[in-house]
Amino acid sequence: MRFQLALNVRNLDEAIPYYSKLLGAPVNKRKPGYANFAVDSPPIKLVLLENPNATERLNHVGFEMDTDEVEDTLTRLEPQGLADEVIRDETCCYANKSTVYSTDPEGLLWEFYKFHGDTEVFRASPRRDTPAAKPKPSATCCR
Secondary structure, three states: OEEEEEEEEOOHHHHHHHHHHHHOOOOOEEEOOEEEEEEOOOOEEEEEEEOOOOOOOEEEEEEEOOHHHHHHHHHHHHHHOOOOEEEEEEEEOOEEEEEEEEEOOOOOEEEEEEEEEEOOOOEEEEEEOOOOOOOOOOOOOOO
C-alpha cells in the first residue's frame, strides 16, 4: 500500500524540479498538466496537477493498493454509507484503475485504487458501480 497526495500546482515546470529534489526521486510519469512521483521509502505517490486557478493546494488524498485491499476497503466502507463512488474500470490521470471514492464531511476527496496500467488519455468515461444511496458527482477522478 502506498499513500497518495495530490496537489494543485500553478506551473509543473517549476514544481517538478523542486519535488524531485525534495523526494530524492525522478518524476515517474509526466504528461500535459500532470506529473507523479512514486517513492518507495517512505511509500508515497505524489501527484501534481497543473491547476493555475485552483484556490486550494490540496486536490485529494488516497491509497494505491492491491486489488484485494481495494475490495476490502469497499466491503468496510459500503455498509457505513461511505463509498460514494465505485468504478471498476476507470481511465483517470493517464492510468487505468479500479477505484473507490469517499468524500469527507468537509469535501475532501479520498481515493482507494488499484493501478492496472498507463494510458495516453487523462480521463475517459468510466464504468460506474456507484451505490444508489449516495452518489456524489464531485467524487470522480482528479478534480
